[in-house]
Amino acid sequence: MYEEKLIVPRPTIVDRQFTKPLLCGPGPCDIWPSVAEALSKPVLSPLCDELFDVMDDIRAGLQYLFQTKSKLVLAISGSGHSGMETVISNIVGPNETILICCRGIWDDRALEMSKRYGIKTKVHRILFNNTFSLTLIEGIVKILRPKALFITHGDSSTGSVQKLEGLGKLCHKYGALLLVDTVVSLASEPFFMDEWGVDGVYSSTQKGLSGPAGISPIAFSERAQEVIKKRNFKPPFYFDIELLAAQWNCFGNTRQYHHTLSPPLLWALRSCLKEVINETLPKVWARHAETTAHFHKRIEQLSLELLIPKPEDRLVTVTTVVLPKGYDYMEFVKYMRNKHNILIFPGLGPTVGKALRIGIMGVNSTIQVADAIADAMADTLIALKKSSL
Amino acid sequence: MYEEKLIVPRPTIVDRQFTKPLLCGPGPCDIWPSVAEALSKPVLSPLCDELFDVMDDIRAGLQYLFQTKSKLVLAISGSGHSGMETVISNIVGPNETILICCRGIWDDRALEMSKRYGIKTKVHRILFNNTFSLTLIEGIVKILRPKALFITHGDSSTGSVQKLEGLGKLCHKYGALLLVDTVVSLASEPFFMDEWGVDGVYSSTQKGLSGPAGISPIAFSERAQEVIKKRNFKPPFYFDIELLAAQWNCFGNTRQYHHTLSPPLLWALRSCLKEVINETLPKVWARHAETTAHFHKRIEQLSLELLIPKPEDRLVTVTTVVLPKGYDYMEFVKYMRNKHNILIFPGLGPTVGKALRIGIMGVNSTIQVADAIADAMADTLIALKKSSL
Incomplete structure (x- = not known):
């Protein structure tokens, strides 16, 4: 009875041959064989123990990966850019100031994102083949007193790595939080969230972790948690870290449904973390x-x-x-x-x-x-x- | 040299046995065997022809699925809730009015999301075991003249399906756009986007499509595209349909990088669409x-x-x-x-x-x-x- 009502006919989807480079x-980058296998593990239903176990495994693995004792550690259901947007929109609100250290295109993305929230943006730009001097940053933070400073650890558009040791302490001295992009550095370059005083950090799975894109590891420090508790604005629903923390049971006794997690990506991330844990x-x-x-x-x-x-x-x-x-x-x-x-x-x-x-x-x-x-x-x-x- | 700097020791991740119900x-719901297979197809790199082919396949399949000739059809890299947030935040801006037809929990989610954008929200609530009368809706739209009306087609919290035929025409008569949640109805209940005058619609993959969650089909009508062109606000970066359209090449000659798509989820969605196309x-x-x-x-x-x-x-x-x-x-x-x-x-x-x-x-x-x-x-x-x- 419905055939004649179809205004769009069936398309043809052909399978094409190609050799993966x-x-x-x-x-x-390419994925671990164990991760390819993990992708087709059984679908897990929300609010069942099997899913909770996988989520707990992931949180434990990410605390190791980020080297943090913070409890606010989980994975966002989206690409690395959703991690970036989660970190910024949860910490800095309209009319508050963010200082963005720009040397590659990801920093420009952070700038573009921040503007959309009515955040006051300040830019410290250097030549693309250079990295930032902490002394110079200190001078700027001292004057601007931003709510947060955004910086990229490893920059894939330029091929440079930024020294972060000491930067957290410097930011905290002037009341700023330190937000860091580790998309292309995590599980490859040494990273110590707690020791370096990083307050908000996100990464991605398709780089050093050798997994599929689509799920973004994220962590906030206790200092950041205090700021989140006191904020007078709300981030987008999908990125709200308080709701996500309740779903991921970060602080215990909450398993509140927020959105439907992607079982293949959870299995894959868990498998990536196992690879890192096994190798150390x-x-x-x-x-x-x-x-x-x-x-x-x-x-x-x-x-x-x-x-x-x-x-x-x-x-x-x-x-x-x-x-x-x-x-x-x-x-x-x-x-x-x-x-x-x-x-x-x-x-x-x-x-x-x-x-x-x-x-x-x-x-x-x-x-x-x-x-x-x-x-x-x-x-x-x-x-x-x-x-x- | 780094061993002694690790403040978080290696966690133990054990594999647990369980029987998937x-x-x-x-x-x-369970996934098609073809979809389980598709999940481990090769990783595709951004900006390569193999990826573009898969994206084109998905867009053609979704036009068939939604029954729309609109070109603004693609998949959001996130769960169904990211689709919901994309539809709302691209169409309705701060201080504009949305009328939300509430009968289940997803409508309340739409309400909660809308408030976060400074949107003026109006609610038309009915008893949970009922569906909406178009005559009653017309009376309300006529008075409120909202920018958009939000309604859920299939409601999984109550088990009801809302008749949509005629609703688009009714909304357009009073200058409102029609936004529809089809998460649990698409590829199961008949749906005709163009014929019913739907202006913004999103769905999910883990329901009637029998795929994994994590990627959300979405479409906007030409009428919605006109509104988007003229809007004086910007949605979150991750949900910006204009940037996404440029990445998905919706209008031709654009293959602009916006974020890294998830290859296993793209392969899986493509495979779900092939199942529907083959069966009709x-x-x-x-x-x-x-x-x-x-x-x-x-x-x-x-x-x-x-x-x-x-x-x-x-x-x-x-x-x-x-x-x-x-x-x-x-x-x-x-x-x-x-x-x-x-x-x-x-x-x-x-x-x-x-x-x-x-x-x-x-x-x-x-x-x-x-x-x-x-x-x-x-x-x-x-x-x-x-x-x-």
């Missing part, structure tokens, strides 16, 4: 450091220049490489994909036309992968020199 | 109608009462059943799980202590499943009568 962009954080960090040091040596042997001048500023997960004059970045990326089935990325934001972005992280952080990329780059340098120079 | 609550919408609707009619007959044979008095108001996916005096709803639900490994739910919101909520939808909408539930209920009625009455 080795994922060596700034993310997503110090060994995960050491593996990333060794792999990338080896890769940088290979890059130097190819007579290529790293975009980030100071070695201590170079991010362990994403390496930005400058090509010699005459090479085209898009052409280089395409050749790497077509000839070697390795996916690397061109520059983004401030690094467009200035560098390749090569990601080696998570399950891919091995000498073998680093060598495979370097070998393919060596071939590509020759091939494109012949044809275009 | 047949999922017959109001959702999530009229046959999917007929199967749900037949299964549930059979189940209702079995319920009557058990001398049990359906909570929703009018047959035409009864939702095809979720049946609310009143137990005879003396039975305890929680005890009944527990016995069904422990003895028969079938998960059904007690009442929620207005139906707490008033009804069981039994979901038969998607892959589970078969005579076999309906009979299995009814048989188990017959046994439970006897077992709990012996022990407690």
Whole structure:
């Protein structure tokens, strides 16, 4: 009886063949075999013990990962950007001030997001291939007295890592909270939430954790919790950390339904955390450091220049490489994909036309992968020199 | 070198054995075997053709599912509640009026969300076991002249379905847009977005589509697009439909990165849509109608009462059943799980202590499943009568 009422006919969805490349962009990277398996574990119903166990496992794993004793630790049902929006919208309200330290495109995202909430935004911008001086930041915080300072730990658009040790103490001295993006640094670069005085932090699963995107680990310090309790504004419903804390039972005796969690993503994140726990954080960090040091040596042997001048500023997960004059970045990326089935990325934001972005992280952080990329780059340098120079 | 700096030791994550029950609550329901398989398909990188193809497949499938020729159709990276927040926050701004038709808990959620944006909220509330009269709604819309009217098509907290035919025309007559929740009705109850004049609609994947939660189909009419173009406010960044439309290439020639999509959820949704397309919408609707009619007959044979008095108001996916005096709803639900490994739910919101909520939808909408539930209920009625009455 309904056939004649259908104004949109059935579309045709065809299955296409393709060969997945080795994922060596700034993310997503490849996933652990255990995570691929975990994705098809049984659907869990809300408000049942099996789901609560998985949520508790995830919270325990994230406390280890962030190195925090704070209880307000959970995962947002959305991409890393939903984590960013959760951290900002729960801490800073309309007419309050946020100081955003800008060096890459993620900081500009934080700026754009903040403006939408009527937050007063102040920007401390530096050159894209640099990192921030804590002394300079202190001078600015002292004058502006913002409610919070936003900074990106690892920046995938530039390939730099920001030193955070001491920054929390500095912010707290002037009554500011410290908000940190660790999307492309967590489970790769050393990170100590409590020791560094970080008050709000979020990450993502498709980078160092080698899981699928779509679920965003997040944590707030006790200091942040006090601020949240006293705030006179409300964040969007989906991002309200108080409601989420009640769903995730962060403080005990609450299992209140807030929204329907995604079972495959919960299983996957749990599996990622098991990988890190089994290897241990110090060994995960050491593996990333060794792999990338080896890769940088290979890059130097190819007579290529790293975009980030100071070695201590170079991010362990994403390496930005400058090509010699005459090479085209898009052409280089395409050749790497077509000839070697390795996916690397061109520059983004401030690094467009200035560098390749090569990601080696998570399950891919091995000498073998680093060598495979370097070998393919060596071939590509020759091939494109012949044809275009 | 980092071992001694770890203040949080490694937690232990143990694998627990459990038997997944047949999922017959109001959702999530079980997933198609093809969807379980799709979840572990390869990770797709942003801005690559393979991802674009999957996104295009999903948009075509959703246009069929919603029965709309509108181009502004895509999936939000979040649960159904993120779809709700996207629809509301993109259409109604601070100091504008929304009229919310309240009969179950999802409408109260829409109310709570709206208030957070400084939207003026007006409520038209009816008794939970009833549905709305279009004549009554017209009287209210005529007086209030809201920017939008929010209504839930299928309500999983009460087990009722709202007639929507004619409602769009009525709203448009008074300059209002029609926003509809189809979380528990899409791909189960007939739905015609364009014909019914729906301006904003969202759904979820873990109900009639038999997929995993975490990705929310959404569509806006051309009328809604005009309103969005002229609005003088901005929704949260994560929910901004203009940015999302540019990422999903809704209007052509845009593939702008907005956030990282979740490959397993995209593959899963695509696979759900393929199931519906292969079966065809009229046959999917007929199967749900037949299964549930059979189940209702079995319920009557058990001398049990359906909570929703009018047959035409009864939702095809979720049946609310009143137990005879003396039975305890929680005890009944527990016995069904422990003895028969079938998960059904007690009442929620207005139906707490008033009804069981039994979901038969998607892959589970078969005579076999309906009979299995009814048989188990017959046994439970006897077992709990012996022990407690």
